[in-house]
Amino acid sequence: MRMNKIDRFDSKILQALQRDARLTLGALAETVNLSPSQCSRRIARLEKESVIEGYALRLNPEALGLKVTAFVFLSVDKGRMASPREAVAALLARDEVIDCHTVTGSHDFILRVVVEDLAALSRFLSTTISPMPGIRDIATQVAMDTLKTNGPLKVESG
Amino acid sequence: MRMNKIDRFDSKILQALQRDARLTLGALAETVNLSPSQCSRRIARLEKESVIEGYALRLNPEALGLKVTAFVFLSVDKGRMASPREAVAALLARDEVIDCHTVTGSHDFILRVVVEDLAALSRFLSTTISPMPGIRDIATQVAMDTLKTNGPLKVESG
DNA sequence: ATGTTGATGCAAAATCATTGCATCAAATGA
DNA sequence: TCATTTGATGCAATGATTTTGCATCAACAT
Known part of the structure; x- marks a missing residue:
């Protein structure tokens, strides 16, 4: 488990997706000030590095x-x-x-x-x-x- | 909080989405034996009824x-x-x-x-x-x- | 019987995600 | 100093996914 490769963009992405993991890349891009495509690539990287382990339902x-x-x-x-x-x-x-x-x-x-x-x-x-x-x-x-x-x-x- | 309007399709949908909340409707449809469009409508209903409260990241x-x-x-x-x-x-x-x-x-x-x-x-x-x-x-x-x-x-x- | 309601599948339309490509900046080395 | 490499980025095209209008069907009530 390597040390923080998490920069401020990754951090903002993860914070936003913790609130709502189904934000579209467009919406995410707006809140973190990055293009949708770059958000997509960063998310893919965070998944590959197992920072993001998966996506879950919040059930009542x-x-x-x-x-x-x-x-x-x-x-x-x-x-x-x-x-x-x-x-x-x-x-x-x-x-x-x-x-x-x-x-x-x-x-x-x-x-x-x-x-x-x-x-x-x-x-x-x-x-x-x-x-x-x-x-x-x-x-x-x-x-x-x-x-x-x-x-x-x-x-x-x- | 009303009683179970959860039939066996809803149940299968929720079980599948708990494993992976990012299954596509196509994949979901296959595992629950229903069309993608109907899965979409059922999910929308489960959200409206607050059975599904949201979508979360599983982080490491x-x-x-x-x-x-x-x-x-x-x-x-x-x-x-x-x-x-x-x-x-x-x-x-x-x-x-x-x-x-x-x-x-x-x-x-x-x-x-x-x-x-x-x-x-x-x-x-x-x-x-x-x-x-x-x-x-x-x-x-x-x-x-x-x-x-x-x-x-x-x-x-x- | 007839009408009503709700669930369903299909296909079209709309939305969204991904990727090839060109550009740029920072770091590296000659 | 200048050239080169490396990695990050945005844009636009492509591909995939989601949503919705519509017609059908079954169950139920009138």
């Missing part, structure tokens, strides 16, 4: 019937930390699991989970998480309000 | 020099919970803050924070979080590995 979970977001904190037995590859892979494959990180501190994993309702959360915890080998502790915090999700990243030209 | 944070993800847990004085509107708004406006939820349990807020390095995290905590009025407790867990981010939501036709 509630409109899909997904009314509950929760954070799940897992601790696992240290002795069994070498092998849970499969178990983790299975966990990541579940579409209730939106994010999964390993973290410092008293727990080992933090999951962000999105499900239909509390019953679905309970079901997920008891049938998917609990049976995982080596699980020592599960703690759950249910989100009451989502004040911000997936905010734009800071992009600096440097 | 490391490529932007953002090497540290952390979860920050905040507790605030209950007595001062009525007024921190401004403080919260200021917090949400910071671009280190990617997610912010209020949660049940021992803390009040969970933040997901993405910054350049640990020094930047420290700076953020001491200059942005600590001075917030009514903060009673701050706990931080640093992510060591990101196993999954922003996974696709489950979309069901019902």
Whole structure:
């Protein structure tokens, strides 16, 4: 992962596309003061360099019937930390699991989970998480309000 | 937020676009077995109904020099919970803050924070979080590995 | 039966993205 | 100093994609 080849044009392009990834090159060109063709070439370059990894939909979970977001904190037995590859892979494959990180501190994993309702959360915890080998502790915090999700990243030209 | 007007075509469209929001209507039409024009109209409808809220970039944070993800847990004085509107708004406006939820349990807020390095995290905590009025407790867990981010939501036709 | 509504595909029209090409500027080397 | 190379740029032509008018069809209601 090489250092910033991101100049101020790239930076402006990325900022604009984070707001709306479907801006036309014409509109983008206006906001960054560059021609559409050059915007196109710069975007292609940012994709090739994997600065841009892809394009995603911003969906409204509630409109899909997904009314509950929760954070799940897992601790696992240290002795069994070498092998849970499969178990983790299975966990990541579940579409209730939106994010999964390993973290410092008293727990080992933090999951962000999105499900239909509390019953679905309970079901997920008891049938998917609990049976995982080596699980020592599960703690759950249910989100009451989502004040911000997936905010734009800071992009600096440097 | 009305109930599922999402039929199996919508569902397939949303699943495909979650994988790649820049599929052409032609390609999309093939995978969902519908004409491009009808896909276009359905997408327009899903946007109008705010099922699709927008289009986002999937960026590689490391490529932007953002090497540290952390979860920050905040507790605030209950007595001062009525007024921190401004403080919260200021917090949400910071671009280190990617997610912010209020949660049940021992803390009040969970933040997901993405910054350049640990020094930047420290700076953020001491200059942005600590001075917030009514903060009673701050706990931080640093992510060591990101196993999954922003996974696709489950979309069901019902 | 008849009319209404909404979904659909096709094809035309409009919009948009990409690319070849010429130009320019900055950096490099003689 | 001057020539040369390299990379970025805009323009215009080309090619691809999206949108829309229109006719058809099926389901449902009158």
